[in-house]
Amino acid sequence: MLSDAKIKAAKPQSSKYKLFDRDGLFLLVQPNGSKLWRMRYQFLGKRRELALGKYPGMSLKDARDKVFEYRAMLDNDVDPHSAHARRRRLEGGYTILEAIDDLLADKARRCVPAHVEKCRSRLYKYVVPRFGHLPLPGLSSDDLQDLVVAIDEAGKNHMALRVLGLVRETYDLAIRKRKADYNPAQPLKGVIKPVKVKNHARITRPARLAELVRAIDVYHGTWQVTLAMKFLSLTFVRQKELRSMTWDDVDVDRKMWVIPAEKIKMSRDHIVPLSRQAIEVLMDVRRLGGEKGLVFPGLRPGRPISEGTIVTALRSMGFTQDEMCGHGFRGTASTLLNEMGYDHKHIDMQLAHWDSRSVSSAYNHALYLKQRTELMQAWADYLDELRAGS
Missing domain, CATH: 3.30.160.390 (Integrase, DNA-binding domain)
Incomplete structure (x- = not known):
């Protein structure tokens, strides 16, 4: 011995x-x-x-x-x-950092790059500096709770929920790969209460919407801003999509605007059928500003209209921040189209309310295109009726 x-x-x-x-x-x-x-x-x-x-x-x-x-x-x-x-x-040596990198690699096989980068940024900012060096079993529920509560108390409720969710995903994957037995995020369900987000201000009364479309018609701003607001009311796209719109994305003959996926950080292109009235707006734009580059350029060459342009115009026309904002055109169209009885699937598809993380959703970018084309023309006709006081 x-x-x-x-x-x-x-x-x-x-x-x-x-x-x-x-x-x-x-x-x-x-x-x-x-x-x-x-x-x-x-x-x-x-x-x-x-x-x-x-x-x-x-x-x-x-x-x-x-x-x-x-x-x-x-x-x-x-x-x-x-x-x-x-x-x-x-x-042994399998660390939280390695587990996080495994999760990101797994997401890269299933998700679009923009989503993967967002996850990487959150994990590397909040989790890796504090816990990355630890072996996987070294993170306790108490330590994780301290982290996400601190993020939440810093006024970043959404971020706290996302970080907690990503840590849960990290350990779930490690458990499936038999590299962990326990998920420290599991007992923390409900620790961070989601803060109810106030909806974007939007007009939902037809009479007030009628006042808005008439006010846009007589707005005394630059032609770019006036026509951008008209076009936004007809297409109810996101403002960043409107601002980055180029003539290369527009097919006037087919009455279609195709927003490239990379512009909007989505998993697929988004098709916006253009009503007769939307085409008329584009013809006014072409007459006043040509047919090259940005459709709605700002005052500086090669730059789009600024982020605050639409909201500034709305305020000058007498629409308060509690009543309407640039994003509100989407909520207005969604609310009233649903009330008018249009299929919510067609409305949601036109609003691009799909799961932007899923690569598998890319195949159906033209889903319900016929119905959406009819919907967009009906919406433009409805705005004309309101404008005329019908």
Whole structure:
């Protein structure tokens, strides 16, 4: 049997050699002086060895305790090799940072790049600096709760919820890959309460909408702003889509505007059928500003109208911030079209309310195109009726 004195006295030789203890435990002495604990055993008639650890990091007593534990497994017809490998995996070098990178790689196979980058940015900003170096089991629910609560209390409720969700996904994937047993995010469900987000201000009364379309007609701003508001009311796209719109994206003959996926960070192109009235607006734009580059350019060459242009115009026309905003054209159209009985699937598709993270959704960018074309013309005709006071 071995003793600490014998182990310390063991000197390296030109080739490795073994010093045996009991129950299959032995010490392997390497030519470089390293002393490694090994356990030899038989399972189902096959001879096997386990690497237990390195002396003196693992003491003689620790090595014997480990062998005793594994011998008990053998007595119950359980191979200790799988349990040992699993323990080394959980206690070893697989860090939270590596698990996060595995999650991002998994998302990259399933999601669009913009979504993956957003996830990477959140995890690397909030989780990696604080916990990235830890082994995967090293993150406690309490530590994670402290992190997300701090983010929430900093006024970033949405971010706190997203970070918590991403950590949950990280550990869920690790569990599926058998690199973790426990998800520290699981007990934290409900810890961060979502803050109810106030809807974008929008007009929902037809009489007030009629006043808006008439006010746009007589607005005394630049032609770019006046025509941009007219076009926005007819198409109810996002303002960033309107501002980045180029003539290359427009097919006047087919009465169609195709917004490239990369412009809107979506998984697919978005088709906007153009009503007769929308085409008339574009013809006015072409007459006044030409047919190259941006459809609605700002005052600076090559730059679009600014982000605040639409809202500034709305305020000057007497529509308050609690009543209408640039994004509100979307809510206005959605509310009134639904009230008018149009199919909500067609409305949502025209609003581009799909799951932007899913690559698999890319195939159906032209879904319901016939119905959406009819819907857009009906909406433009409805605005004309309101304008005329019908």
